[in-house]
Amino acid sequence: MSTKTDNPSHAVQPYFGVVPEFVTTRGGAVFSTTGTMWEVREAAARVRLHFDKLPPLSISFLTAFQATLIWYARNASLWHFRNMFQRASNLFEAKFDVTRTVIGEINAVDILNFRGSLGEAHEYKLGAVSGFLEQWHAMGYAGVTADAAHQLKQLRLKGNPKGVDVTTRHPTxxxxxxxxxxxxxxxxxxxxxxxxxxxxxxxLCWLFMALGQRPVQYAVLKVSDVAQSVDNDGIKTYYISVPRGKRRDSKPRKEFKVRALTPQIGKHVFRYAQKLKAQFEGKLKDPNAAPLFPSADIGEAPDGYAYHQTSAEIGIMLADALSRLNVVSERTGDFIKVGAKRFRTTVGTRAAQEGHSELVIAELLDHSDTQNVGVYVKSTAEIVERIDRAMAMYMAPLAQAFAGKLIAGPAEATRAFDPASEIRAPQITKSLKCMSSCGKNGPCGFLKPIACYTCGSFEPWLDGPHEMVLDYLLSDRDRLMKDADPRIASINDRTIFAVAEVVALCEESKAAREASNG
Structure with missing residues (x-):
């Protein structure tokens, strides 16, 4: 086996380590060290290390750096291996910015300069690389000086702040x-x-919303993980066995947690899984082993993970699908920024607001302990105590909750003059007079007219009593806020903004009509 190495002399010359041509990671992947880029693919992860993008390093220093990285490839997770490369790269770039010369060592002055460049808020980045440098030195490779190793042991660094985005309710x-x-x-x-x-x-989107798991867990899901059971009364229950994924031994499907799915979500997931199974007949020896979210091609994944996407590709798939919806945030007035982590923190925050303990939240989010879930209990979601008409009218265009189309009257309805399409609200208006139309053919199990305002088939009439509906909902919300749980009181908030939007559209249309009539 050929190797890249500096010829060590234990008597005189420093030792910079050995870089074998091929390396096997802890997760069982084999990669080549030839060339200026190392690419490693495990079950649900692909990592690329671009050595050609580093600042100028001496050959000996580069060898020692790579030899240390190989230790992490063999003994740590693939993500930790990648992170050590990135953090070390940050240190090298900071040194090169100061010296503008080829880097041949890291000494104590470099450590202190790097810390100073980071500032107190980001000194955790030095903490992340300090273990790597200490390992480098402990293995006997030259390149990290003795005074640097001593300096690292003396430092007391602040860690990466946890849960800031949750506690501050960061809008993006x-x-x-x-x-x-x-x-x-x-x-x-x-x-x-x-x-x-x-x-x-x-x-995929609904599983992220419902379960809040990590992308790697969805990436390694298989058709066989989705199950259905039927009891003696014929009632169907749906389950999904979620791989724990984040394991130190790099075997993401070694342990599972079974999650029950609601009938609405579960029925669709099960039907989808069965359709995938049929599609992989003949492609795989066992179609039950097909990935739940397959790639277009077989890929270069390890045995058992053919056609599986990586966790990064799963994250892109989620963001791409939801970004196409162009949903606007009522907080920012801009399109909602979507990412996997936001769904995870939302599940934790909502569970805390519903009164669940840290143990329950840790179980929901698949944490091994409760040390990282306290942030959810300390920062529960805010519920606006009171929404008046002025606030509803202000928030309406931001919420974009109204999904239908405003029409002048029944003659413009999709199902014009069809009695079955007419919508009334006698409990609100105290009248059987029709106020809107429904453009959908077929049965509807939702409560009219409350649920109608957020439905895409809803066609409110220009002269309908929509202000009465708005006043009714606002009054009912105030009553429930006093007499019931705030979450119950706020359940129709989006509908309130939808009704307010209809009211505003009616006012604009009437004003335009009056202006055109002189």
Missing amino acids: KGPFTDLELEALQHNLNRAYGNGDVSDAEYV
Whole structure:
């Protein structure tokens, strides 16, 4: 086996380690060290290390650096291996910015300069690389000086702050508000019904919303992980066995946690899984081993993971599907920033608001302990105590909750003069007079007219009593806020904004009509 090495002399010359041509990672992947880029693919992860993008390093220093990285490839997770490369790269870049010369060592001055360049808020980045440098030195490779190793042991560094996006309710990185989540769900359902998102995208998005697991866990899911049971009364229950994924031994499907799915989600996931199974007949020896979210081609994945996407590709698939919905946040007035982590923190935050303990939240999010879930209990989602008419009218265009179309009257309805399409609200208006139309053919199990305002088939009439509906909902919310749980009181908030939007559209249309009539 050929190797890259400096010829060590134990008497005089420093030793810079050995870099074999091929390396086997702890997870069982084999990669080549030839060339300026190392590419490693394990079950649900692909890592690329670009040595050609580093600042100028001496050959000896580069060899020692790579030899240390190989120790991490063999003894740590693939992500830790990648992170050590990235953090060390940051240190090298900082030194090169100061010296503008080829890097041949890291000494104590470099450590202190790097710390100073980071500032107190980011000194955790030095903490992340310090273990790597100490390992480098401990293995006897030259390149990290003795004074640097001593300096690292003396440092007391602040760690990476945990849960800041959750505690601050960050509008683009933290958990979604109820309105944002409901808007995403509503628009996802509508897009799926219109054929604008695929089966795979629809199932993936709903699993992220319902379970809040990590992308790696969805990446290694297989058809066999989705199950259905039928009791003696014929009632079906749906389950999904979620691989734990984040394991130190790099075997993401070694342990599972069984999660029950709601009938609405479970039925669709099970049907989708069975369709995938049929598609992989003849492609795989066992079609039950097909990935739940397959790639277009077989790929270069290890045995057992043919056609599996990586966790990064799963994250891209999620973001791409939901970004196409163009849902606007009521907090920012801009399109909602979507990422896997936001769904995870939303599940934790909502569970805390519902009164669940840290142990329950840790179980939901598949944490091995409770040390990282306290942030959810300390920062529960905010519920606006009171929404008046002025706030509803202000928030309406931001919430974009109204999904139908305003029409002048029954003559413009999709199902013009069809008695079955007429919508009334006698409990609100105290009248049997029709106020709106429904453009959908077929049965509807939702409560009219409350649920109608957020439905894409809803066609409110220009002269309908929509202000009465708005006043009714606002009054009912105030009553429930006093007499019931705030979460119950706020359940119709998105509908309130939808009704307010209809009221505003009616006012604009009437004003335009009056202006045109002189």
